Amino acid sequence: MTNKNNDDSFKNSQPDFDSPLTQKRKLISFADLSVKTRAILALGFGALLAIAYYTSSLRSPELATKSNLYELDPSQVEKRQILPDYLFHDAHSMTHKLSDFHGQVLILSFWASWCSPCLVELPTFAQMQKRLKNKGLNILAVNVEDGDEGKKFAEDFWSRNKFDFMSFFDSTKELAESFQVDLLPSNFVIDKSGRLAFSGFGSTDWSSPQIVELIEGLLQESASEISNRPELPKKPVLAAPAKPGQSEKNEEKEEEDVD
Numbered sequence: 043m044t045n046k047n048n049d050d051s052f053k054n055s056q057p058d059f060d061s062p063l064t065q066k067r068k069l070i071s072f073a074d075l076s077v078k079t080r081a082i083l084a085l086g087f088g089a090l091l092a093i094a095y096y097t098s099s100l101r102s103p104e105l106a107t108k109s110n111l112y113e114l115d116p117s118q119v120e121k122r123q124i125l126p127d128y129l130f131h132d133a134h135s136m137t138h139k140l141s142d143f144h145g146q147v148l149i150l151s152f153w154a155s156w157c158s159p160c161l162v163e164l165p166t167f168a169q170m171q172k173r174l175k176n177k178g179l180n181i182l183a184v185n186v187e188d189g190d191e192g193k194k195f196a197e198d199f200w201s202r203n204k205f206d207f208m209s210f211f212d213s214t215k216e217l218a219e220s221f222q223v224d225l226l227p228s229n230f231v232i233d234k235s236g237r238l239a240f241s242g243f244g245s246t247d248w249s250s251p252q253i254v255e256l257i258e259g260l261l262q263e264s265a266s267e268i269s270n271r272p273e274l275p276k277k278p279v280l281a282a283p284a285k286p287g288q289s290e291k292n293e294e295k296e297e298e299d300v301d
Contacts, residue, residue: 119233119237119263122233122237122238122239123237123238124235124236124237125140125232125236125237125238126140126220127139127140127141127236128140128217128220129217130182130184130210130217131210131211131212132208132209132210132211133193133196133197133209133211138210140232140236141236143180143182144234144235144236144265145178145234145265146178146179146180146234147178147179147180147231147232147233147234147239147257147260147261148179148180148181148182148231148232149167149170149179149180149181149182149229149230149231149232149248149257150182150184150221150229150230150231150232151163151164151167151181151182151183151184151227151228151229151230152184152186152212152218152221152223152226152227152228152229153183153184153185153186153226153227154185154186154187154192154226155185155187155191155192155195155196155199156187157226157227159226159227159244159245160226160227161199162245163227163229163245163246163248164183164199164203164205165203166247166248166249167181167183167207167248168181168203168204168205168206168207169249170248170249170254170257171206171207172206174257174258174261175206177258177261178234178261179257179261180207181207182207182208182210183196183207183208183209183210184209184210184211184212184217184218185209185210185211185212186212186213186215186218186223186226187211187213188213189213192211192213193211196209196211225243225244227243227244227245227246228241228242228243229241229242229243229246229248231256231257231260233260233263233265234260234263234264234265234266235265235266239256239260240256
């Protein structure tokens with residue numbers, strides 16, 4: 043995780059739903075297009091999905107190294123990065139800690155309602171959770187949208203899809219910044235002891251045999267107590283704004299001290 047996130051990185055990626063161009067597009071249905079046009083669009087969409095899949099971090103050897111995929115070797119377990127006891131906020135503003143899920147393998151997924159790959163990925167997580175929940179797998183889906191938009195969408199999306207895992211919200215981007223997220227979806231797989239096992243960025247096929255095998259390998263490990271867990275990242279302390287005339291007085295005082 044080497045990229046640095048900023049507060050506007052997610053906003054800049056959102057489509058302008060209120061623009062005249064977007065409104066005009068909504069009036070055109072897929073059925074109104076000619077057969078040839080529909081075929082071209084379908085092929086183009088398929089090509090984009092293929093590109094996104096094969097360039098995702100879990101398909102690229104170079105990024106796989108960055109994602110710590112090779113740390114699943116039992117002899118390398120102790121070298122995994124120990125994570126701080128991060129805080130998670132649910133839809134009811136209740137606070138949960140990473141340590142609350144000790145003994146479970148976690149897939150921490152950052153997503154947004156305007157992120158199409160995220161919406162494709164979440165049902166895949168639901169299927170994986172249904173299959174492996176009894177073995178200790180849990181999904182922590184964290185929405186990064188501002189205000190209540192993400193909460194309203196998540197409530198409806200969870201209800202329609204009958205997801206059996208909780209949704210959390212990070213409207214301040216504090217948690218996302220801690221993981222240096224600048225791409226959605228961004229997923230982090232955490233072992234039973236609260237250590238980062240591997241991560242995936244961009245569109246990824248989480249139902250692939252390779253990834254399922256990695257997850258099942260983590261589920262077979264035993265949890266160990268972490269006594270030297272790092273502290274939570276501290277928020278930057280902002281200096282209070284100077285009162286009118288205060289800066290001039292401070293400068294005068296500094297000059298007197300020099301004399």
